[in-house]
Amino acid sequence: MSDENTGTGEGLPGLDLDRLRSYLDREVPGLVSGPLTGHVITGGKSNLTYVVTDGTGSWVVRRPPLGHVLATAHDMAREYRVMTALRDTDVPVPRTHHLCEDTEVLGAPFYVMEHVGGTAFRTQEEIGPLGADGIHAVAERLVTTLGRLHAVDPATVGLADFGRPDGYLERQVRRWSKQLEASRSRDIPGIDELRDRLARTIPEPSAPAIVHGDYRLDNVLVTDDGELTAVLDWEMATLGDPLVDLGLMLVYRERPVTGGDHPATSAEGFPSSAELVEMYAAATGRDVSRLGWYVAFGCFKLAVIAEGIHFRHGQGLTVGAGFDGIGDVVAPLVERAHTMLKED
Structure with a gap:
């Protein structure tokens, strides 16, 4: 995957890493063990996807795009539910960790999932x-x-x-x-x-x-x-x-x-x-x-x-x-x- 905007949160629209870290420490204790850095995964044209890391582990955060969100589109709970349901089938999906529907945390619903290795081939x-x-x-x-x-x-x-x-x-x-x-x-x-x-x-x-x-x-x-x-x-x-x-x-x-x-x-x-x-x-x-x-x-x-x-x-x-x-x-x-x- 290609990416850009590597950093501690500056230049990461839609993702406040300090707020994310505080939230995960409270809701998923033990998942994250240090300060977070992150980058945007480019290539997708819809939901925003970031990779975040504490220097030891890494995870993917997904949230809706900024502004003009079409009704029924960009449904975080839907994505999270179907991947969670399919985890024990022979359809390969990332393991899900947490869904947050409280828009006060990042300004929109989001979820955190496993960071899976591999390339999304585009070229x-x-x-x-x-x-x-x-x-x-x-x-x-x-x-x-x-x-x-x-x-x-x-x-x-x-x-x-x-x-x-x-x-x-x-x-x-x-x-x-x-x-x-x-x-x-x-x-x-x-x-x-x-x-x-x-x-x-x-x-x-x-x-x-x-x-x-x-x-x-x-x-x-x-x-x-x-x-x-x-x-x-x-x-x-x-x-x-x-x-x-x-x-x-x-x-x-x-x-x-x-x-x-x-x-x-x-x-x-x-x-x-x-x-x-x-x-x-x-x-x-x-x-x-x-x-x-x-x-x-x-x-x-x-x-x-x-x-x-x-x-x-x-x-x-x-x-x-x-x-x-x-x-x-x-x-x-x-x-x-x-x-x-x-x-x-």
Whole structure:
């Protein structure tokens, strides 16, 4: 992972390390044993993620972004609950330590979790040393892990009430339509027509499962020898139609929002979208015949998310680098979604 703003708290927007240390000493005695330093993990474009250390141990702190937080987004309790529930399954997640919903501590809810080793691959340069065979193996593990997540029985891990699968796709289209209105600051050709087309053509849903909500290569950590050590960024997890995860993963496969001109998913050895679909179908046995709709919906959702980040960046409320061009991905995503619906 790349990072910046290493220090004792100065230059760490949204994280007061002295207040954090005092709070953890009181609520989780023995976790921290000295003064904290920290840095921001860059690359993510939504929740703020920091690594903090007392010189002996290290932990990750997650909190919502600064300002213009969309309703229902950036849910710290949701992330914390699902990772805690999955800790004893074969879906790799960081071990959780503490959730704080008292906004008086850091100005927003936050949680503390294990700092897991590994890299969130974003560029060809980062993933290239694995070689073509190693890169292909990582992609296979990415898909296999998604299948394992979708095979977990929510009730057995205490998540039976984590969402409402009935009517999930209809609610998702409505939800992201509302998020679009909350972030709208410019004209986006074709996006309203896309919203309406998605609402008119909703498919029969796949059997419900735990949905990650933002599953992609750079939301997992991978070791230097290609082992997948953790799935991260569970803020949009729920119960619903798992094919939305596959559809969005394919959107990121073709148009990642990180990695610049040479994203990791374009490296030699990384499977094509068709190969990824075959892997998923083989691993899960699910019907993927209407996947075009799910890819189109993934384009719409990602376009809305990018537009929200573009809005915050224009207000000076983003932390870290890499936001200048985020608004440029919106129009191509809308165009691709219309193409996918024609083919569906």
